[in-house]
Every structure is written in structure tokens, then in C-alpha cells.
Amino acid sequence: MATALEPALSVRQVLTLDRVLAGEPEVVAGAGHLDRPVRWVHVAEAPDVGVMLSGGEMVLTTGVLLAGDEHKQTEYIRSLHRAEAAAVVLGLGRAFPVPPDVMRRAAERCGLPMVVLHRPFPFAELTEEVQSRLVRRKFAAVSLSESVRTALTGLITACAPLQGLLDEIAVHAGCPVILTNLAHRVLATAGERSAVDDVLRDWERIARQAGGSEGDGWVRAELSGGGERWGRIVLCGYRGDHPIGRLLAERGAEALVLHRMLHGSAHSWEEQSARGLLTDLVSGAVPARQLLPRARAAGLPVNRRTFVPLVVRDGDPVHLDRVLRLLGLSGLVAELADGAAAVLLSLARDQDAESLTAHFAARLRTEHQAGGTVVAAADARAAWEEVPEGLREARHVADAVADHSAALDLPPVVRLRDVHLRGLVRLLRDDPHVQSFAERELDGLLRGRETEQELLPVLRTYLATGRNKSRTAQLHHVSRPALYRRLEAIQACLGVDLDDFEQAASVHIALLAHDAQQR
Amino acid sequence: MSDLYARHKAVLPDWLALYYKDPLEITHGEGRHVWGDDGRKYLDFFGGILTTMTAHALPEVTKAVTEQAGRILHSSTLYLNRPMVELAERIAQLSGIPDARVFFTTSGTEANDTALLLATTYRRSNQILAMRNSYHGRSFSAVGITGNRGWSPTSLSPLQTLYVHGGVRTRGPFARLSDADFIAACVADLKDLLGHTRSPAALIAEPIQGVGGFTSPPDGLYAAFREVLDEHGILWIADEVQTGWGRTGDNFWGWQAHGHSGPPDILTFAKGIGNGMSIGGVVARADIMNCLDANSISTFGGTQITMAAGLANLSYLLEHDLQGNARRVGGLLIERLRAVAAQLPVVREVRGRGLMIGIELVRPGTDEAHPDAAAAVLEAARAEGLLIGKGGGHNTSVLRIAPPLTLTVSEAEEGAAILERALGSVH
Numbered sequence: 001m002a003t004a005l006e007p008a009l010s011v012r013q014v015l016t017l018d019r020v021l022a023g024e025p026e027v028v029a030g031a032g033h034l035d036r037p038v039r040w041v042h043v044a045e046a047p048d049v050g051v052m053l054s055g056g057e058m059v060l061t062t063g064v065l066l067a068g069d070e071h072k073q074t075e076y077i078r079s080l081h082r083a084e085a086a087a088v089v090l091g092l093g094r095a096f097p098v099p100p101d102v103m104r105r106a107a108e109r110c111g112l113p114m115v116v117l118h119r120p121f122p123f124a125e126l127t128e129e130v131q132s133r134l135v136r137r138k139f140a141a142v143s144l145s146e147s148v149r150t151a152l153t154g155l156i157t158a159c160a161p162l163q164g165l166l167d168e169i170a171v172h173a174g175c176p177v178i179l180t181n182l183a184h185r186v187l188a189t190a191g192e193r194s195a196v197d198d199v200l201r202d203w204e205r206i207a208r209q210a211g212g213s214e215g216d217g218w219v220r221a222e223l224s225g226g227g228e229r230w231g232r233i234v235l236c237g238y239r240g241d242h243p244i245g246r247l248l249a250e251r252g253a254e255a256l257v258l259h260r261m262l263h264g265s266a267h268s269w270e271e272q273s274a275r276g277l278l279t280d281l282v283s284g285a286v287p288a289r290q291l292l293p294r295a296r297a298a299g300l301p302v303n304r305r306t307f308v309p310l311v312v313r314d315g316d317p318v319h320l321d322r323v324l325r326l327l328g329l330s331g332l333v334a335e336l337a338d339g340a341a342a343v344l345l346s347l348a349r350d351q352d353a354e355s356l357t358a359h360f361a362a363r364l365r366t367e368h369q370a371g372g373t374v375v376a377a378a379d380a381r382a383a384w385e386e387v388p389e390g391l392r393e394a395r396h397v398a399d400a401v402a403d404h405s406a407a408l409d410l411p412p413v414v415r416l417r418d419v420h421l422r423g424l425v426r427l428l429r430d431d432p433h434v435q436s437f438a439e440r441e442l443d444g445l446l447r448g449r450e451t452e453q454e455l456l457p458v459l460r461t462y463l464a465t466g467r468n469k470s471r472t473a474q475l476h477h478v479s480r481p482a483l484y485r486r487l488e489a490i491q492a493c494l495g496v497d498l499d500d501f502e503q504a505a506s507v508h509i510a511l512l513a514h515d516a517q518q519r
Numbered sequence: 520m521s522d523l524y525a526r527h528k529a530v531l532p533d534w535l536a537l538y539y540k541d542p543l544e545i546t547h548g549e550g551r552h553v554w555g556d557d558g559r560k561y562l563d564f565f566g567g568i569l570t571t572m573t574a575h576a577l578p579e580v581t582k583a584v585t586e587q588a589g590r591i592l593h594s595s596t597l598y599l600n601r602p603m604v605e606l607a608e609r610i611a612q613l614s615g616i617p618d619a620r621v622f623f624t625t626s627g628t629e630a631n632d633t634a635l636l637l638a639t640t641y642r643r644s645n646q647i648l649a650m651r652n653s654y655h656g657r658s659f660s661a662v663g664i665t666g667n668r669g670w671s672p673t674s675l676s677p678l679q680t681l682y683v684h685g686g687v688r689t690r691g692p693f694a695r696l697s698d699a700d701f702i703a704a705c706v707a708d709l710k711d712l713l714g715h716t717r718s719p720a721a722l723i724a725e726p727i728q729g730v731g732g733f734t735s736p737p738d739g740l741y742a743a744f745r746e747v748l749d750e751h752g753i754l755w756i757a758d759e760v761q762t763g764w765g766r767t768g769d770n771f772w773g774w775q776a777h778g779h780s781g782p783p784d785i786l787t788f789a790k791g792i793g794n795g796m797s798i799g800g801v802v803a804r805a806d807i808m809n810c811l812d813a814n815s816i817s818t819f820g821g822t823q824i825t826m827a828a829g830l831a832n833l834s835y836l837l838e839h840d841l842q843g844n845a846r847r848v849g850g851l852l853i854e855r856l857r858a859v860a861a862q863l864p865v866v867r868e869v870r871g872r873g874l875m876i877g878i879e880l881v882r883p884g885t886d887e888a889h890p891d892a893a894a895a896v897l898e899a900a901r902a903e904g905l906l907i908g909k910g911g912g913h914n915t916s917v918l919r920i921a922p923p924l925t926l927t928v929s930e931a932e933e934g935a936a937i938l939e940r941a942l943g944s945v946h
């Protein structure tokens with residue numbers, strides 16, 4: 001934290017100040033260390049100046065007390081070096097008309113930048129100039145720090161969503177801001193859309209590369225809490241001074257940690273990002289191609305892959321994600337709006353989509369001994385552009401078999417070809433003709449008294465099992481005579497004979513259409 | 520042919536099999552990795568036949584061995600031996616056997632020999648019940664109870680061995696039964712057998728068969744056997760040479776998967792406990808251990824240098840809950856391998872538990888063993904920097920995976936990825 005608050009100019013920056021340039025500075029030693037920060041400027045002629053320094057100072061001298069004694073000159077440089085001075089500036093003049101070789105060599109040896117001023121000017125002008133800049137920076141940093149903190153705290157207490165916080169940080173940073181987990185998966189982004197997309201396009205490479213250097217305005221801060229690191233925030237190409245960038249990143253990180261503590265877990269952030277992406281894919285609101293950078297950044301491999309869209313009714317995303325990881329399958333998991341979880345698998349081209357899907361589904365069933373989890377699958381898609389349609393297909397299949405899995409005795413993986421009539425009816429469910437047909441056919445039961453409405457599930461099972469009376473009785477836990485009485489009642493209400501194939505078929509279609517309305 | 524390979528062939532027996540067309544000399548190791556004379560680094564998923572139990576060059580073990588070597592290597596059991604007593608105390612306590620005595624040997628074979636000597640003497644019978652597809656060692660008597668043609672160089676034996684059903688779940692006449700029916704059928708077979716014979720001394724069984732290809736019965740079979748054996752006073756010997764020390768993840772000893780009728784009467788161990796130092800041993804109830812009426816000694820058994828290694832290794836294992844690690848990381852590894860296998864008709868079954876995992880290979884579409892495929896996968900894995908083992912009884916070919924128990928998740932993932940490619944390259 002201290003580093004972020006420490007405002008500093010580098011030696012190089014000091015040398016480019018107008019006032020200094022007028023003095024015709026020349027770097028005669030330690031040219032490789034000009035990026036050292038200058039914390040303060042100090043005028044000192046005493047040969048034992050070293051003891052007065054605390055590190056990071058730029059020491060200005062005319063060398064009057066050193067002239068003529070080569071031993072003292074060397075010792076002077078060494079003591080500055082020991083005190084970790086940032087640089088030494090020597091005004092040429094009476095004491096030293098030309099750069100003293102002994103001092104230059106000593107400075108070179110210990111890597112201390114040594115600058116001579118060919119046209120010396122009163123040192124007071126330089127100290128004043130540098131000092132006031134340093135102070136201004138310090139104030140700027142402190143006030144920035146305060147204003148960012150105030151803004152972010154305000155957002156947190158107002159329960160603003162994560163995105164709100166990131167947007168605020170991006171406003172202050174003026175560059176894309178990216179939140180990732182430790183695996184470099186992007187959880188959320190903020191900043192100007194096109195700039196963000198530029199960063200995401202090449203994310204895999206950039207994310208790993210930027211780890212080491214912070215030179216090009218990549219500023220990162222770790223997110224940690226409870227002794228555990230769980231993510232980082234990255235300012236991508238911050239153009240201001242590095243310490244200010246650090247400060248921003250750290251303030252941002254603090255706020256995000258606080259936000260997580262108050263409003264949920266990092267896991268839910270990952271889920272949110274996957275959900276946003278999958279929802280956008282399904283809805284078709286954004287062309288798939290444009291979502292590719294986001295998918296890649298979310299950690300989904302997309303180059304030369306086969307995509308398998310799946311939907312699991314009542315699937316718990318956390319659990320599905322765990323099983324994927326266990327099996328070593330790459331994929332995104334998120335809950336769609338209506339309680340179904342979407343899973344988008346990304347497989348290498350030589351992996352067998354069908355058997356892996358079957359294995360995944362079978363694995364889910366072994367975990368849920370009780371319920372027969374059904375995985376609705378679309379055929380594998382070789383092109384990313386076909387993924388949205390595939391997801392919609394899987395969702396359609398899942399919806400079509402919803403609530404009927406027990407009666408239908410479904411296999412672990414269901415596909416479009418397994419949903420038959422149910423699929424067709426679902427597609428037609430918004431047609432007013434179909435709706436009024438359903439109402440008409442089922443009128444006797446739907447408008448009946450409560451006891452009659454309770455007959456509806458029996459009818460549903462009876463038809464779904466292919467009019468299998470013993471299975472229906474079993475599934476409803478009633479005796480066969482009791483079932484017969486209910487079937488009689490149903491036939492009476494509807495005025496149909498369910499043993500007649502066409503009449504039964506008509507009621508069945510009506511019931512499917514009715515059920516399709518409910519979801 | 521490399522020079523060393525030529526010298527090996529010229530001076531060592533022909534029946535000492537070597538892995539790989541171009542055999543490998545391992546020069547050193549660290550953690551879960553070893554380095555070959557070819558200059559390459561290998562991820563080690565076989566641990567020198569399940570013997571590098573914690574890690575290669577584990578500093579704790581190296582330190583204990585070095586310090587002990589600086590003091591004394593060996594004194595024999597004629598003198599009091601502190602490290603031996605300490606290790607015996609710890610093993611007795613861990614064994615689950617009441618009033619346990621421990622005798623140290625230098626190999627698994629010798630441990631089993633001792634168990635057989637004890638059981639036959641105690642019971643005054645030379646009949647032994649053993650499992651088909653078993654392996655218990657290479658000595659004259661151990662070979663006699665090994666139910667694996669490939670490892671039986673002779674049929675001469677001081678013992679009369681009767682083989683029982685049940686060591687292999689997914690092959691044989693009972694394979695198609697449910698777990699409960701499988702156990703019932705094996706128990707019925709055992710009862711029937713006992714009706715025909717004089718009373719045997721003991722039943723010896725590996726809870727998970729090692730050399731046989733990591734095959735096992737359903738949990739509880741040996742507990743059901745034990746109830747029958749108890750009626751006749753027949754002893755139960757658990758050969759834990761491969762399954763002990765938490766390798767199976769769920770249990771510290773393999774017998775614990777069959778523990779509901781109590782612990783075995785005799786337990787034998789070896790391999791992993793010394794992390795490469797030769798330690799074997801027998802644990803038995805005192806009345807059984809003490810039934811011998813003559814002197815018996817193993818000169819090298821319990822020698823200080825090996826006991827020091829065993830103590831350090833066991834402490835590391837317990838302090839770092841490597842059994843838990845085997846359960847977690849092994850659980851992940853087996854899931855990965857099952858997902859890989861789901862796509863490959865050459866894989867008949869992925870089985871095992873913890874860090875003891877077998878992959879049985881067959882000619883696609885059949886149940887026939889496919890030794891060529893097993894050899895090819897072994898080579899392909901090596902080419903990618905992974906060492907695994909193989910095994911399997913008659914008519915089976917099985918890849919064996921048994922890494923050091925400190926295996927990390929990322930090493931498991933790396934190994935699984937290599938195996939995926941290696942398995943995908945054969946048909």
C-alpha cells in the first residue's frame with residue numbers, strides 16, 4: 001500500500017524539467033538507472049552527506065569540499081551509494097570545471113546515476129521546482145484516492161451490482177478494467193466497448209504475458225480475503241503515472257473484496273459472467289461472432305473445437321460445473337432464466353461428442369440416485385455461429401420433456417428425435433387455434449371442480465405411458481380398481497372414450513398443448 | 520542395443536522382464552518425477568511397482584537414512600533395536616489387529632512365507648485357500664499359492680492350495696450377477712468346497728489384486744467369507760503388500776472394505792512402507808505369532824537403516840494425510856480416465872480406487888485380451904514422458920496406474936491427458 005501512496009518522479013523525469021534542461025545536464029555515469037524514483041531533492045556539500053540521507057534522494061553539489069582529494073571524491077560517491085541515494089548532480093564551475101573522472105568511474109562502478117550541469121544555476125530553483133511537483137503529486141494521489149474510495153464505498157452501500165463498481169473504476173482509470181479469477185478467466189469487464197474487445201481478443205496471450213511486466217500501463221492488484229487469493233483486477237493500458245495506476249487498482253481491489261464479502265461469492269461472479277454470455281447466445285440479440293472474444297476470455301477454448309449444447313432441467317450449475325471439472329471437460333455452465341441450466345461443452349475435434357455427452361449424463365445420474373436427471377442435447381456444432389441455434393434446440397428438447405421424465409422412462413440423453421409430438425406441440429403452442437383447441441377438448445376437466453382438476457395428472461400419466469393402466473396405477477400409488485374409477489370419471493367429464501384411438505389421441509394432443517402453455 | 524542393456528542380458532536371468540523395447544535406466548528422481556539416462560524427465564505413475572509410496576528423494580526419508588547410516592547400518596535382531604521397536608509399535612497400532620505382534624522381513628514374499636508358516640503351524644494343516652488371479656510372491660511356497668500362470672514357474676509346493684471364486688468382479692461365471700448375488704454365489708462356492716476337503720489352515724487374499732490387474736470383489740466379500748471361515752476356525756490372511764498404507768484412498772488397509780466381520784488374523788505388508796528400502800513384515804495376533812516352537816530369524820529383517828526410512832516415511836504419510844490425498848486426487852484421476860475411456864472401444868473397464876487404478880484393454884468389440892495394445896500404450900505414454908505399469912491374469916491385459924501418494928491435481932491432470940493421447944493412438 002505504501003508504494004502506491006509514494007508519489008515520485010524518476011531521475012529521468014527530473015532531467016526533462018525545463019528548469020533543469022536550461023542547465024544543460026549530461027549523464028556521465030549510471031545511465032542505466034535513470035528510472036529510479038526521486039523522493040526528495042537535497043543540497044549538500046558536506047563530504048559525509050551519506051549519514052543525512054534516508055534513500056531515494058537526488059543530491060545536488062558543487063563539490064567545493066571535494067576538489068583536489070581523489071580519495072574523498074571516491075568515498076563521497078560510495079557513501080551516497082550506501083545511503084541509496086537516487087542520483088548525484090554536480091554543478092560544474094570553480095571546483096570542477098570539467099566532469100571529474102575519479103567520481104565518474106566510482107559512480108559507474110556502483111551504478112549511481114551521476115549528472116553534471118554544464119550551465120549551473122542556483123540549486124534553490126531546482127529544489128523548489130522538484131519539491132513542489134512532488135508535493136502536488138502527493139496531494140493529487142491522496143485526493144484521487146479519497147474520491148475513488150468515496151465513490152466506490154457509496155456504490156457498495158447502495159448495493160450496486162458488481163458491474164457498477166467496475167464501471168466506476170474504469171471511469172477513473174480511463175482504460176479497460178478487467179476482473180479475472182486466478183485461472184485468468186474473465187469474470188467481468190468495464191470500459192469502452194471497442195477497447196475492451198481489443199483486449200479480450202488476444203486475452204489468453206496477454207493475460208499470461210502481462211504477469212511480469214507492468215511497464216506498458218498494465219496494472220494489476222490481487223483480490224484476497226480470509227487469507228486466500230481468489231482473483232485479480234487488471235487496468236489494461238493505464239496511461240497515467242504508474243503509482244497512481246497502482247493506487248487506483250488497489251482501491252478498486254479493496255472495494256471488490258468488500259463487495260464480495262457483503263454480496264456473495266467469487267463463484268457467483270463466475271456464474272454471472274457465464275450466464276450473461278449463454279443468455280446472450282440463446283437470445284440471439286447479439287450475433288454469435290461478436291460474443292467470441294467474451295467466450296474465449298471466459299476460458300472456453302474456441303479454436304478448432306466442436307461445441308455440444310446441452311440443457312439440464314433443474315440442474316444446479318455449481319454441481320454441473322463440478323462434474324465437468326471432474327471429467328476434465330471444458331465447458332460453460334449457467335442457469336437460464338427458467339430454472340434450466342445450460343451447458344456448452346467445447347471438445348477437441350478428435351473427441352467423441354456423443355459418447356462424452358452420454359458419459360456426462362450417466363455420471364450425473366450416478367450422483368443423483370433418486371432423480372433420473374435428463375440431459376437434453378442438441379447435435380454437436382462444428383461452427384461457433386451455429387451454437388445459438390444449438391442451445392435453443394437443446395432448450396426446446398428440455399422443455400418438451402419437462403415434468404414427464406418419470407412417465408416417459410427417458411434415456412439419460414434426449415435429443416430432438418426423441419421428443420416426437422411433444423416437440424411439435426411446443427413449437428405450435430402460441431398459435432391461437434391450438435390454444436382454443438386445447439381449451440375445447442379439456443373443457444370438462446379444466447373448468448370442473450377441484451376433484452375433477454385432480455384428475456388431470458392421472459390423465460397425463462395414462463396417456464404418456466401409452467395408456468398403460470398398471471404403470472399409471474403404480475406411478476400414482478393407487479390400486480387398479482381406484483384407477484379404473486378415475487378413468488371412468490375422466491371419460492365422463494370429457495365425454496370421450498379413451499379406448500378409441502382417435503379420441504384418445506385428440507385428448508393427448510390437447511393436453512400436451514395445454515401443458516406447453518404452462519411453461 | 521545400449522551397452523548396459525547388453526550387459527544386463529549377458530549377466531542377468533532371462534526371466535527378469537524389462538519394460539520397453541528400448542529399456543530405460545532411471546538415474547534419479549524427485550517428487551513424482553524421475554529422470555532417465557536418455558536425459559528425459561518422466562512423470563512416474565508406477566513408483567517402481569507401488570514402492571515409492573510418498574515421493575522420490577523425499578527429504579525427510581533421505582535425512583533419516585543419512586543420519587542412521589552415519590551411526591550404524593545394522594546390528595541384527597540379536598540386540599535391542601530402537602527404530603525397529605518404534606516402527607513395530609506404530610504398525611501394530613495401525614493394523615487394527617488386537618494384541619498384535621510384528622515381525623519384519625526384507626520382502627513381501629518372505630512376509631507371506633512367514634504368514635503361511637504361522638498359519639499352517641497354528642492350524643496343523645497344509646491346505647491353503649487362495650484366490651484365482653492372485654500373486655503372493657516368488658519363493659517356492661509363495662508361488663504355490665499364486666493363482667496366476669504367468670508368475671508360476673513351478674507347480675511343486677509344500678502346500679495344497681484350493682482356489683476360491685471372487686477376486687475378479689467383472690469376469691468369470693458370476694460376473695453378470697448383482698454385487699449381493701455375486702457375494703452370495705462366492706460364499707456358496709466356498710461352503711461347498713469346505714464340505715469336500717480337510718480343514719484348511721487359512722484363506723489368503725489381496726483385497727485388490729495387484730499383479731492380477733487391480734481386480735477386486737465387491738466390498739464386503741471377505742467379510743462374508745470370514746463368517747464362514749470362523750465356523751471352521753480357518754484364519755484370514757490379508758496380503759496388503761500393494762493395498763496398504765492408504766493407497767486405496769477410502770481405507771488405510773484394503774481389508775477395511777471388508778471389515779464388518781472384524782480384522783484379519785494375519786496381515787502382511789511390504790513395498791511402500793520403506794519408500795524403496797527393503798522392508799516387509801507380518802502382523803498377527805500374539806497367540807498366532809507365538810505358536811512357533813523353534814527359533815526363527817531374518818538376518819536383515821528390521822535392520823536399522825531400513826527401519827529409519829520406514830519411520831520417516833510413515834510419519835510423513837500420516838502427517839500429510841496422504842490417504843486423503845489418494846482419495847481426492849485418485850478420485851479425480853479415475854473420473855478423468857473414465858471420461859477418456861467412454862470414447863474408446865479398446866478400453867473394457869477403468870477400475871480401482873484411490874491411487875490404484877487399472878485400465879483393462881480388449882480387442883474392440885470383444886472381451887479378448889489385447890496385450891499388443893497394452894504394450895503400445897506403455898510405449899506411447901513413455902514417449903510423452905509418463906511411466907505406467909501393466910499386468911493382468913490370464914486372458915487379460917491391464918494398464919496399472921499407481922503414482923506416489925503425494926500426487927498433485929495438476930500432475931494427475933497432466934498424466935490423464937498423456938494417457939488420453941496414448942490410448943487414442945492404439946486400436
Ligand SMILES: Cc1ncc(COP(=O)(O)O)c(C=O)c1O
Binds near residue numbers: 625627628657725
Ligand atoms: C500382493 C503381493 N504380495 C506379495 C508380493 C511379493 O513381494 P516382493 O516382491 O517384495 O517379494 C507382491 C509383489 O509384487 C505383491 O504384489
